[in-house]
Amino acid sequence: MHLTIKDIAKYSGTSVSTVSRVLNNHPDVSEKARTQVLKIVEQYHYVPNNSARNLVIRESATIAVIVRGIANPFFTRIIKTIESAIYAEGYSMSLHQIGSSDDELMAAAMLEREKRLCGIIFLGGRFNYSAMDVATLRVPFVCCTYANTFGALDPEGFSSVAIDDKREAYRAVRFLIEHGHRRIAALIEAKGGASISQLRYEGYCEALADAGIALDPALVECAGSFEMEDAYHAAARLAERAHFTALFAISDAMAMAAMKQLSLHNIRVPEDCSVIAIDGLELTNYCTPTLTTLEQPAEEMALASVKTLAGLLRGDGTNNHVFMETKLRTGASVRSLE
Amino acid sequence: MHLTIKDIAKYSGTSVSTVSRVLNNHPDVSEKARTQVLKIVEQYHYVPNNSARNLVIRESATIAVIVRGIANPFFTRIIKTIESAIYAEGYSMSLHQIGSSDDELMAAAMLEREKRLCGIIFLGGRFNYSAMDVATLRVPFVCCTYANTFGALDPEGFSSVAIDDKREAYRAVRFLIEHGHRRIAALIEAKGGASISQLRYEGYCEALADAGIALDPALVECAGSFEMEDAYHAAARLAERAHFTALFAISDAMAMAAMKQLSLHNIRVPEDCSVIAIDGLELTNYCTPTLTTLEQPAEEMALASVKTLAGLLRGDGTNNHVFMETKLRTGASVRSLE
DNA sequence: ACTCGAATTGGAAACGTTTCTGGTAACGTT
DNA sequence: AACGTTACCAGAAACGTTTCCAATTCGAGT
Numbered sequence: 001m002h003l004t005i006k007d008i009a010k011y012s013g014t015s016v017s018t019v020s021r022v023l024n025n026h027p028d029v030s031e032k033a034r035t036q037v038l039k040i041v042e043q044y045h046y047v048p049n050n051s052a053r054n055l056v057i058r059e060s061a062t063i064a065v066i067v068r069g070i071a072n073p074f075f076t077r078i079i080k081t082i083e084s085a086i087y088a089e090g091y092s093m094s095l096h097q098i099g100s101s102d103d104e105l106m107a108a109a110m111l112e113r114e115k116r117l118c119g120i121i122f123l124g125g126r127f128n129y130s131a132m133d134v135a136t137l138r139v140p141f142v143c144c145t146y147a148n149t150f151g152a153l154d155p156e157g158f159s160s161v162a163i164d165d166k167r168e169a170y171r172a173v174r175f176l177i178e179h180g181h182r183r184i185a186a187l188i189e190a191k192g193g194a195s196i197s198q199l200r201y202e203g204y205c206e207a208l209a210d211a212g213i214a215l216d217p218a219l220v221e222c223a224g225s226f227e228m229e230d231a232y233h234a235a236a237r238l239a240e241r242a243h244f245t246a247l248f249a250i251s252d253a254m255a256m257a258a259m260k261q262l263s264l265h266n267i268r269v270p271e272d273c274s275v276i277a278i279d280g281l282e283l284t285n286y287c288t289p290t291l292t293t294l295e296q297p298a299e300e301m302a303l304a305s306v307k308t309l310a311g312l313l314r315g316d317g318t319n320n321h322v323f324m325e326t327k328l329r330t331g332a333s334v335r336s337l338e
Numbered sequence: 339m340h341l342t343i344k345d346i347a348k349y350s351g352t353s354v355s356t357v358s359r360v361l362n363n364h365p366d367v368s369e370k371a372r373t374q375v376l377k378i379v380e381q382y383h384y385v386p387n388n389s390a391r392n393l394v395i396r397e398s399a400t401i402a403v404i405v406r407g408i409a410n411p412f413f414t415r416i417i418k419t420i421e422s423a424i425y426a427e428g429y430s431m432s433l434h435q436i437g438s439s440d441d442e443l444m445a446a447a448m449l450e451r452e453k454r455l456c457g458i459i460f461l462g463g464r465f466n467y468s469a470m471d472v473a474t475l476r477v478p479f480v481c482c483t484y485a486n487t488f489g490a491l492d493p494e495g496f497s498s499v500a501i502d503d504k505r506e507a508y509r510a511v512r513f514l515i516e517h518g519h520r521r522i523a524a525l526i527e528a529k530g531g532a533s534i535s536q537l538r539y540e541g542y543c544e545a546l547a548d549a550g551i552a553l554d555p556a557l558v559e560c561a562g563s564f565e566m567e568d569a570y571h572a573a574a575r576l577a578e579r580a581h582f583t584a585l586f587a588i589s590d591a592m593a594m595a596a597m598k599q600l601s602l603h604n605i606r607v608p609e610d611c612s613v614i615a616i617d618g619l620e621l622t623n624y625c626t627p628t629l630t631t632l633e634q635p636a637e638e639m640a641l642a643s644v645k646t647l648a649g650l651l652r653g654d655g656t657n658n659h660v661f662m663e664t665k666l667r668t669g670a671s672v673r674s675l676e
Numbered sequence: 677a678c679t680c681g682a683a684t685t686g687g688a689a690a691c692g693t694t695t696c697t698g699g700t701a702a703c704g705t706t
Numbered sequence: 707a708a709c710g711t712t713a714c715c716a717g718a719a720a721c722g723t724t725t726c727c728a729a730t731t732c733g734a735g736t
Contacts, residue, residue: 004722015686020724030684052722054389056691071414080408083435095433097421228624253621260624283591286566286598288626342692353716358694368714390692394721678736685730696719706709 003046012040023048062092063309067123070097072226073253073281074298075123078144081302082121089310091118098127119309122146125196140312140319144305145296146196156319159312161304163278164323165196168294169203172276173248175292175328177211180337181246181274184208185219185238187258188250189226197222200250200278218242226250228257235261245273245337252279252293259287259333270335280329290331297324341384350378361386400430401647405461408435410564410591411619412636413461416482419640420459427648429456436465457647460484463534478650478657482643483634484534494657497650499642501616502661503534506632507541510614511586513630513666515549518675519584519612522546523557523576525596526588527564535560538588538616556580564588566595573599583611583675590617590631597625597671612672616664628669635662 005023009016014033021029022037040046054061063086067075079095086093119139125146142159176184186204189197201220208215219242223234231254238244239262247262249255255277259269267273269289277284280295301324311317343361347354352371359367360375378384392399401424405413417433424431457477463484480497514522524542527535539558546553557580561572569592576585577600585600587593593615597607605611607627615622618633639662649655 002722005724006722009686016723017686017688017725018684021685024724026725028684033684049393049722051389051392052691053724054691055387055393055693055722056724058691070418071411073409073411073414076409076411076414080435093432093434094430096431097418228620232624256621257624260626260628263626282566283594283621286570286595286625288598288601290598340692343694344692354693355695355717356715359715362694364695366714371714387692390721391694392721393692393723394694396721680735681733683730683732685728687726687728689726690724692721694720697717698715699717700713700715702711702713704709704711706707 002049003044005046005048008037008040008044008046011044012037061090061118062094063119063121063306065093065095065121065123066098066127067095068098068126069124069226070095072124073283074251074279074296075145077282077298078123078302081299082123082144082306085303085306089306091310091313119313121305121309140309142305142309142312144301155321159305159308159319160321161301161308162321162323163296163301163326165199166203166206168278168326169200169248169250170207171203171326171328172278172294173204173207174211176246176248176274176276176334177207177213179246179274179334182211182213183216183219183242183244184213184246184248185221185242185244186248186250187231187234187238187254188220188222190222190224191220197250204248216242219244223254226254228253231255231257232261234258236265239265239267246334247273247275249275249277252277252281252284252291255291255293255333256284256287259289259291270333274334276334278326280326284331285329289333292331292334293329294326295329296326300324340387341382343384343386346375346378346382346384349382350375399428399456400432401457401459401644403431403433403459403461404436404465405433406436406464407462407564408433410462411621412590412617412634413483415620415636416461416640419637420461420482420644423641423644427644429648429651457651459643459647478647480643480647480650482639493659497643497646497657498659499639499646500659500661501634501639501664503537504541504544506616506664507538507586507588508545509541509664509666510616510632511542511545512549514584514586514612514614514672515545515551517584517612517672520549520551521554521557521580521582522551522584522586523559523580523582524586524588525559525561525569525572525576525592528560528562535588542586554580557582561592564592566591569593569595570599572596574603577603577605584672585611585613587613587615590615590619590622590629593629593631593671594622594625597627597629608671608673614672618664618667622669623667627671630669630672631667632664633667634664638662 005016005019009019014037018029018033019037022034065079065082067079069075083093120141122141122143123145142161144161146162173184186201188201191198191201205215221234221238223230235258247258249258255275259275262269262273269275276292278294280293284291284293304322308317343354343357347357352375356367356371357375360372403417403420405417407413421431458479460479460481461483480499482499484500511522524539526539529536529539543553559572559576561568573596585596587596593613597613600607600611607613614630616632618631622629622631642660646655
């Protein structure tokens with residue numbers, strides 16, 4: 001059977017309370033007792049029972065990470081850093097995934113189950129925060145990679161770490177314009193709402209407008225999701241319907257699927273059509289041609305999210321909304337016109 | 339403050355024990371009391387305190403999933419299914435990632451922390467089970483995607499779900515041979531040990547031997563990891579050193595990196611060199627050319643892992659080692675010689 | 677030697693559950 | 707009417723911690 005703190009007290013010839021004090025690094029214990037207890041703990045390989053601890057402590061020191069679509073390589077890149085950062089801060093992590101099509105009720109159930117968590121990091125967009133009843137959980141949370149207004153949520157009530165989707169999309173499209181392109185197609189997820197897709201679409205529109213290029217609705221296609229397969233079909237519709245010399249895709253994966261489709265339509269990248277996207281996945285360095293993309297600082301974003309949350313949990317630090325900048329990664333998928 | 343079971347007892351005019359019985363679906367409680375309690379529970383939105391419950395129950399109903407390299411898309415595909423299966427079985431999941439270079443001490447620390455878990459699923463190979471002291475944890479565990487002997491571990495002491503790495507590698511290389519190839523290169527991680535890489539390498543050797551083709555060491559290159567970047571460099575060494583008409587890569591990602599490198603060396607795929615791999619990632623459907631690969635049944639493997647573990651936890655079911663079969667996914671990366 | 681405060685310690689209550697033990701009410705059987 | 711059986715229920719103990727509180731020891735200052 002597992003040893004308890006009582007056993008340790010017995011073996012070390014001291015009391016339960018002293019052992020507890022040693023274990024929790026309280027200052028009011030003699031050096032002698034401390035080393036003695038530690039020796040026994042070491043020797044018998046004692047591990048405390050967290051359930052009992054949490055019961056009296058009334059908290060759990062676990063941070064839940066909820067991600068929509070764990071298969072997204074961009075998210076896994078962030079998760080890697082988030083996990084080590086969480087451990088470094090002395091918390092433990094529990095990771096949950098919501099299928100891209102699941103409704104939020106499942107997520108709510110998940111949160112119920114995982115109650116006694118002390119903080120949440122939401123990864124990705126399109127969470128229905130009111131359905132998840134996140135406000136009544138009374139735990140601080142930060143939204144990573146998506147920073148917009150969350151329904152009726154008070155912006156003072158949570159933090160976020162993200163890129164400025166509209167600005168970065170603007171930069172991407174601007175980059176194409178500077179390379180002489182004027183017929184620029186956009187491959188997005190969906191219009192409307194305050195989604196990442198919509199924000200990036202707005203950046204696209206604004207870049208065109210600032211360059212005096214009229215928006216042609218025929219050049220905009222919605223895939224309906226961020227999935228490669230959907231992007232692949234959407235790109236087909238685009239290629240069959242319109243002519244364009246450049247394509248802006250709102251994600252690397254969608255760009256990759258689109259490039260495949262373009263090649264099937266005998267549209268060569270970049271000779272006939274330049275392609276740019278946002279994300280900076282490692283693997284788009286290895287497709288042909290390599291993708292030009294705005295790289296999101298995944299590690300920094302992960303770190304900032306955890307740091308912010310840890311601050312809130314410690315009591316110092318306040319809710320804030322930080323925006324990161326992407327970095328242009330030049331591939332071979334964009335060429336100048338003429 | 340949070341409501342306790344005592345409050346519910348008070349409000350519903352019954353006792354603590356009755357409330358507990360209702361909550362745990364014990365049969366010995368009257369219909370009247372049951373509905374009354376349930377009503378109050380619903381009305382006050384009561385959620386039980388798991389810490390207290392686990393304390394007395396002495397177990398936690400959480401299954402830990404430990405994955406080496408969460409960035410591997412094949413693993414995330416499995417994780418997706420594992421999570422929903424775990425929830426469906428009534429457990430909760432906690433997911434942990436070990437960096438590909440981290441030593442296992444960190445993992446051991448993780449397990450300590452996450453003690454009071456009731457089972458473990460290891461995802462991926464190359465775990466140092468003795469360092470993690472997994473035997474002393476006394477919880478059942480299953481190894482997913484890798485089924486070999488685990489150091490000094492008793493095969494009766496755990497379960498596994500995997501493909502037969504040697505056999506599937508054999509099939510892949512055999513496929514190339516049947517297409518007329520005889521100078522077949524192999525891009526592996528490393529030789530030796532009982533790693534996935536070594537097993538697949540053995541399958542490669544055996545396929546050659548059975549076809550009467552002599553093994554040429556110059557055609558075998560170790561990348562040192564499963565990372566795309568390392569595979570990319572390894573492929574360069576291969577291309578500069580030897581001539582071959584086909585390449586067998588032990589993973590899709592490595593194959594993709596290799597294809598990129600080949601194109602840089604003006605070796606066209608599949609005209610000058612056919613490529614085959616094992617994994618069946620979605621995204622290799624979208625690279626150019628599309629990859630021919632042996633698709634691992636990720637969903638089935640995930641399901642089988644959870645089912646096995648759940649069986650062990652319930653008490654029925656015994657440890658066993660199951661091997662799955664891959665399915666050939668024909669892409670455009672292999673062509674017949676002549 | 678005596679006193680006083682500081683340092684250290686042990687005892688016990690508390691945390692919110694589950695479950696064991698015993699008791700009462702209802703009911704059918706003799 | 708007495709009895710046994712069953713169905714239900716309340717009380718209390720237990721789970722392994724932390725922490726409050728009171729008690730003890732220790733050292734230094736008189």
